[in-house]
Amino acid sequence: xxxxxxAETNDEGKFRKNAAESVSYAKRIAExxxxxxTAVSFGASDPGDLSRYGADQITNLSGEAGTRFSPELxxxxxxxxxxxxxxxxxxxxxxxxxxxFLALKCDAALVTQAIDYPTAVSPLRVKRQAFSxxxxxxxxVQRERVVLTLVQNSVGQTEWDCQSGVTEKSxxxxxxxxxxxxxxxxxxxxDLKEADVVVSAGRGLKGPENWGMIxxxxxxxxxxxxxxxxxxxxxxRPHSEHVGQTGKTIAPNxxxxxxxxxxxxxxxxxxxxxxxxxxxxxxxxxxFQAADYGVVGDLFKVVxxxxxxxxxxxTQNA
Amino acid sequence: xxxxxxxxxxxxxxxxxEFTDGNRAFDTIGISFVINPYDEFGLTWAIGLRERQGAKVxxxxxxxxxxxxxxxxxxxxxxxxxxxxxAEPKDSYQVASELAALIEAGEYDLVITGRESxxxxxxxxxxFLAAMLDWxxxxxxxxxxxxxxxxxxxxxxxxxxxxxxxxxPAVIAGQKGLVEERDLKIPNMRGIVMARKKPLTTKESIxxxxxxxxxxxxxxxxxxxxxxxxxxxxxxxIKRLHEAVKVI
Numbered sequence: 335x336x337x338x339x340x341a342e343t344n345d346e347g348k349f350r351k352n353a354a355e356s357v358s359y360a361k362r363i364a365e366x367x368x369x370x371x372t373a374v375s376f377g378a379s380d381p382g383d384l385s386r387y388g389a390d391q392i393t394n395l396s397g398e399a400g401t402r403f404s405p406e407l408x409x410x411x412x413x414x415x416x417x418x419x420x421x422x423x424x425x426x427x428x429x430x431x432x433x434x435f436l437a438l439k440c441d442a443a444l445v446t447q448a449i450d451y452p453t454a455v456s457p458l459r460v461k462r463q464a465f466s467x468x469x470x471x472x473x474x475v476q477r478e479r480v481v482l483t484l485v486q487n488s489v490g491q492t493e494w495d496c497q498s499g500v501t502e503k504s505x506x507x508x509x510x511x512x513x514x515x516x517x518x519x520x521x522x523x524x525d526l527k528e529a530d531v532v533v534s535a536g537r538g539l540k541g542p543e544n545w546g547m548i549x550x551x552x553x554x555x556x557x558x559x560x561x562x563x564x565x566x567x568x569x570x571r572p573h574s575e576h577v578g579q580t581g582k583t584i585a586p587n588x589x590x591x592x593x594x595x596x597x598x599x600x601x602x603x604x605x606x607x608x609x610x611x612x613x614x615x616x617x618x619x620x621x622f623q624a625a626d627y628g629v630v631g632d633l634f635k636v637v638x639x640x641x642x643x644x645x646x647x648x649t650q651n652a
Numbered sequence: 653x654x655x656x657x658x659x660x661x662x663x664x665x666x667x668x669x670e671f672t673d674g675n676r677a678f679d680t681i682g683i684s685f686v687i688n689p690y691d692e693f694g695l696t697w698a699i700g701l702r703e704r705q706g707a708k709v710x711x712x713x714x715x716x717x718x719x720x721x722x723x724x725x726x727x728x729x730x731x732x733x734x735x736x737x738x739a740e741p742k743d744s745y746q747v748a749s750e751l752a753a754l755i756e757a758g759e760y761d762l763v764i765t766g767r768e769s770x771x772x773x774x775x776x777x778x779x780f781l782a783a784m785l786d787w788x789x790x791x792x793x794x795x796x797x798x799x800x801x802x803x804x805x806x807x808x809x810x811x812x813x814x815x816x817x818x819x820x821p822a823v824i825a826g827q828k829g830l831v832e833e834r835d836l837k838i839p840n841m842r843g844i845v846m847a848r849k850k851p852l853t854t855k856e857s858i859x860x861x862x863x864x865x866x867x868x869x870x871x872x873x874x875x876x877x878x879x880x881x882x883x884x885x886x887x888x889x890i891k892r893l894h895e896a897v898k899v900i
Contacts, residue, residue, distance in 0.1 A: 350810075403814075405779065405789055425775075426810045431791040434744070434779030443863040444745065446776050459867060466770045468669040469678075472867040511788035512818040519812035527810055531899050555899060567833045573794070574808060576828070579665050579770055580689045588899050599665045605872045609897045611889075612878075622878050627892060631883030643886050647900060 335367040335455060336418035339389070340374060340408075342426060345519060347379030351528045352424035354387045354491035356484055359451065360422050361388025361494050367455040372416045376408065385498035387491055391416075392500045397507050403428050404510035409435035411505055418479075420458070425483040426527065433483050442479035449488040449585075449606070458482075466579040467602040486527045487585040488606065526575065529558035531588045532607075534577055536562035536600075538593020538614065538633055542570035547637045548592065554644045560584070562594045578603035593633050596621025613637065653707040653798070655698040656760045657731065658751060658777070660688040660741075660769040661715060661722040671869040678771075678869065687722055690766025694826040696836055697796060698764060699730040705799075708732050710760075714741045714750050720852065727847035728839030734852045742862030748780030749860035755785060761801075761820045767792055767827040778825035788818040794829030 337360040341353035353375070360371045373389040375381055381394035393415055409432045412421075421436055423429035425447050437444035447463040449470060458480050464471040526532065533552040539545065545559075552559045559575060566576035577584055579599040585606030592613045594600060601624050604610065612625040615632050622628045629636055663669070663683045672679040687695070698709045711731040713719055716738065723734040737750045755763060768775035775791070782789030788803075790796075794813070795806035803822060807814045808829070839847070881889045893900050 344811075403809075405791075406783070409783075427792045427808060428810070430775050431779055431789065434748075434776045435783045435789075437745075438780070438783045444776055444780075445864060446744070447773050463773050464771065464869065465663070465669045465678075466773055467872070469671070470870050470872065471772070472869075474865045474867050475863065476865070477863060512790060512816050512822075515815040515817055517809070517812060517814050519809075523811065525811040566828075573828045580828075583773075588893070588897050598668065610875070611893075622880075624875055625878045626875060627889065628878045628880045629883050629886070629889065630880065636883050636886070639883075639886050640889065643890050644900065647890050647894075 335363065335369040335420065336372065337363050337369060337420045337422060338372050338374060338412070338416040338418040340412060340421070340423040340429060340432065341378070341384055342424055342428060343375055343378045345517065347377050349375070349378060349383055350424070350426070351491070352426060352484075352486045353384060355486070355489060356422050356424050357384050357387040357389050358492040358494065359484055359489055360420070361496070362451050362492070363420060363455060364388070366452070369419070372418065374412055374416050381500050381502075382498065385496060386493050388494035388496050389498045390496070392498050394500065394502050395505050396502065397505045402510070402514040404512060405431040406435050407507055407510050408432050409439055411507065412436060413439040415503065415505070420479070421481040423481065423483045425485050429483055433481050437481040440479050440481065442481045443475045443477040444481045445473055445475060446483045447485050448482050449485045451489060463583065465602070467583045467605040468579075485583075485585060485606070524556060524558040526558040526560055526577070526582055527584060529584075529586050531555045531557035531590070532560050532577070532584060532586045533557045533590045533592070534560035534562070534594060535565070535592045536594030537564050545571070547641060551590070551637060551641055551644075554641065554648070557590075562600055591621055591625075592637060594621060595619045596624060653701070653705070653762070654758070654760045655701065655707050655709050656755065656758070656763045657691065657695045657698050657709060657711045658763065658765040659691050659695070659711050659713045659722065659726055660766065660771075661685045661713065661719045662688045662769055662771040665689065665770065669871070671871070675868045675870060676866075685722060687726060688766050688769045690768060690770070690827050692836055693828055693830040694764035694766060694824065695726060695729060695731065697826065697830040699837070700831065700835070701798070710735065712737065712751065712754060714739050714747045716740055723852055724847050725839060727850045727852065728843040729837045730843065731850075733850055735855055736852065737855045737857060739857035743864040744774040744776035744780055746860045746862045748777045748784060750858060751777070752781055752784040753858045754855060755781070762798065763821070763823045765823070765825050767825045775825070778823050782823040785823065788822040790816060790818070790822065791825040793824045793826045796824060796826070796830055
């Protein structure tokens with residue numbers, strides 16, 4: 335059973351964290367069912383990087399048009415350069431956009447938002463996210479080929495002792511139906527969906543002018559910044575930072591919720607977090623019920639103190 | 653300009669989700685159903701387009717008769733007419749096949765869906781539709797303008813935004829940003845009365861089978877009791893972050 339992975343890169347050609355995760359996920363399937371793992375990247379600067387996550391073959395594609403995302407063209411090229419029974423894509427915005435096109439091109443069934451390794455491969459059985467984090471659903475697929483998208487940060491990456499063959503290939507790209515005029519990327523920020531640590535704040539902060547300490551804390555922890563729905567609705571923070579049932583669903587190693595009461599819609603979006611730390615002045619805030627660690631206290635005192643302690647810790651352990 | 657807005661009916665966001673029948677089915681007892689929040693942004697955008705530039709706004713859903721109150725609500729908010737495709741929705745491929753058959757038989761310039769439905773989170777129907785119809789596709793769309801058969805859009809990407817241009821017809825998967833939360837409309841009395849007179853037609857299913865079979869559900873594992881740390885003893889927290897959570 336051969337697996338093909340879409341290994342996503344950023345604008346500098348570096349592999350995203352989800353590429354390592356997707357490749358090691360594919361390797362696990364190969365361990366279960368045999369077969370080879372082929373990773374396909376578009377414009378990667380150092381394709382051999384994926385070797386240690388279990389790729390047998392890495393095919394790096396180049397060609398001018400390929401540097402701009404197009405769901406139909408990328409799906410077509412991917413289906414032409416590598417064939418397998420299982421195709422694995424990260425459930426990033428690009429991966430999710432390509433997946434249905436790829437499924438139709440390869441005559442495959444599509445399972446999106448997988449959150450764990452398959453429990454069986456033939457027929458494929460796997461758990462996927464449902465109810466925006468309030469539940470999980472196991473599905474079975476009675477098809478010879480499957481395209482599967484993997485929730486980012488769901489299983490993490492694993493290193494394998496593996497030798498890869500690397501092939502560089504120039505491909506002919508057709509014309510995309512949608513033309514990308516420009517791309518604006520936040521520089522130096524950790525992406526929310528793939529962050530290991532997320533620092534999130536709610537209405538308890540009282541106003542957008544108080545986010546400085548949230549950003550400082552995030553910087554110290556190499557974390558992404560997030561917020562609750564009311565904060566994004568009020569325009570204090572951009573929509574792209576809204577975490578919850580109608581915003582982003584995330585699964586970091588540590589989620590720090592500051593001044594967020596913990597409405598059911600918010601909890602849904604963060605239930606996949608491995609650890610949750612809640613800082614809130616209200617000891618009855620429902621979020622404490624869903625937390626691993628809690629600090630009851632005035633966030634305007636606790637957060638600056640935590641920042642000071644972290645800085646001291648960094649200095650001592652530098 | 654004909655706009656088709658695809659609507660999914662989902663449990664209200666405040667719902668507690670429970671499973672029944674030995675965890676094989678979603679327990680709908682006590683659940684109130686609403687328009688999928690992501691679909692509402694597209695619906696409101698389409699009504700705004702009609703007000704600004706003129707357009708006909710048709711809403712469609714795939715579902716059995718029980719979903720009609722949700723379609724009436726869509727009409728009360730402002731859609732001109734509504735279509736119910738008479739099939740039990742099973743998976744994204746089946747739903748997209750039903751919708752594609754309707755779209756191919758119609759004359760739509762733009763099809764708008766939500767980014768995903770908040771119940772099964774497939775986020776695959778819009779992409780399948782675009783692939784089946786061979787139309788341009790934009791997912792995670794946060795801004796959209798159309799004029800003279802051309803569209804400009806912004807799309808959220810991981811860590812940023814893209815500005816795009818493409819010809820119509822096209823399929824858009826929208827989210828917050830298409831319109832703002834405060835722009836969303838609650839049906840008023842006049843809208844509700846008018847909705848009763850607007851056409852709601854039923855279309856027969858083409859009978860595409862599902863490809864994915866649900867094997868059962870589970871809820872996320874409950875957390876064990878919270879470890880409370882005194883706000884005067886944050887050194888303890890630092891110790892935990894280092895030893896147990898391993899983030900520092």
